[in-house]
Amino acid sequence: MLTSIRGLMAATIIAGTAFAATPALANGDSSVSVSANAAVVTEYRFRGVDLSGGDIAIQGGIDVGHESGFYVGTWGSSLDEDTVGYGHTELDIYGGWSGSLSDVVSADVGVIAYLYPNAGAGDYDYVEFYGSLGATFGPADATVGIAYAPDQDSLGSTDNFYIYGDLGVGIPNTPISLSAHLGYTDGFLTYTNDAKAFDWSLGADLALNDNLSVGVAYIGAEGNYAPGAYNFTDDTVVATLSASF
Numbered sequence: 500m501l502t503s504i505r506g507l508m509a510a511t512i513i514a515g516t517a518f519a520a521t522p523a524l525a526n527g528d529s530s531v532s533v534s535a536n537a538a539v540v541t542e543y544r545f546r547g548v549d550l551s552g553g554d555i556a557i558q559g560g561i562d563v564g565h566e567s568g569f570y571v572g573t574w575g576s577s578l579d580e581d582t583v584g585y586g587h588t589e590l591d592i593y594g595g596w597s598g599s600l601s602d603v604v605s606a607d608v609g610v611i612a613y614l615y616p617n618a619g620a621g622d623y624d625y626v627e628f629y630g631s632l633g634a635t636f637g638p639a640d641a642t643v644g645i646a647y648a649p650d651q652d653s654l655g656s657t658d659n660f661y662i663y664g665d666l667g668v669g670i671p672n673t674p675i676s677l678s679a680h681l682g683y684t685d686g687f688l689t690y691t692n693d694a695k696a697f698d699w700s701l702g703a704d705l706a707l708n709d710n711l712s713v714g715v716a717y718i719g720a721e722g723n724y725a726p727g728a729y730n731f732t733d734d735t736v737v738a739t740l741s742a743s744f
Contacts (some may be wrong), residue, residue: 530566535559538741543576546661546682547698547720548690549731550589552579560591568598570609578615582729586617595629605633607644622653639668648686659686674706678716690722690732697721714739 536559542549543556550556560574571594580587595609608630615623631644641664648659663682670676680700689696702716715738722732 532564532566533561534564535561535744536741537744538739541738542735543578544700544718544735544737546684546688547696547700547718547732548688548722549733549735550576550578550583550585552582552729553735554579568596570595570597580617584618585615585623586619588615588617590614590616600632603634603636605635607631607633622651625651625653627659638671639666641666648688654687657687659684659688661685661688676704676706678702678704690720692723695721696732710744711740711742714741 538558540551540556540558542553543551543558556577558574558576560572562570562572564570571592573593574591576589578585578587578589591611591613593609593611595607597605597607597609599605610626610628612626613624625648627646627648629644629646631642633640633642643664644662646661648654650656650658661682661684663680665678665680667676667678678701680698680702682698684696684698686694698718698720700716700718702714704712704714706712715736717734717736719734720732722730724730724732
């Protein structure tokens with residue numbers, strides 16, 4: 500799964516799920532690996548925006564990767580059908596390439612389709628292209644990335660641009676890691692009058708074992724709240740229980 504793109508939100512992230520690669524095929528082809536993840540979050544936030552109506556969401560995905568760095572995967576989450584209006588399910592399908600550019604720097608580029616199979620009449624699905632650079636320094640890592648969704652009917656015949664930065668650090672000799680995120684959206688996927696918004700999060704994660712972790716994140720986004728309407732962008736605390744396989 501794309502922890503840099505989806506995890507934060509669902510969190511993303513920063514209640515994202517870590518992955519453990521395992522042999523993918525029964526024929527023992529070690530050049531291909533499969534990883535899977537599942538999570539329960541107290542609220543689904545995508546770039547700071549509430550997509551589960553303040554309710555618990557069930558999430559999970561599967562990724563298939565090749566030793567060359569190319570990968571494909573899918574990830575899904577439950578939604579609040581009444582509040583959000585996109586049906587009760589989000590399904591993301593993506594593919595790309597990730598790999599090391601040096602001993603310190605890594606890159607990830609690809610394309611993702613956001614699908615809403617249970618949505619009502621109208622255009623809801625859209626496609627987005629993404630790219631990021633990451634650097635690791637001892638127990639700390641930093642990522643900067645962009646995502647661009649071109650003009651599509653589902654985006655009101657306009658486009659959407661997103662840029663973000665993530666910081667993470669593992670506390671030495673402990674199972675605890677800390678994270679911070681700041682993003683900026685310019686386009687259709689905002690709840691502001693000028694179609695521009697910042698989102699942010701601060702999080703902590705506790706690894707219970709190699710496959711199971713719990714996390715908590717403080718998440719928010721800019722938004723112009725209309726009295727009497729649902730507030731999709733109020734600050735909140737999101738807790739996550741996640742497993743990787």
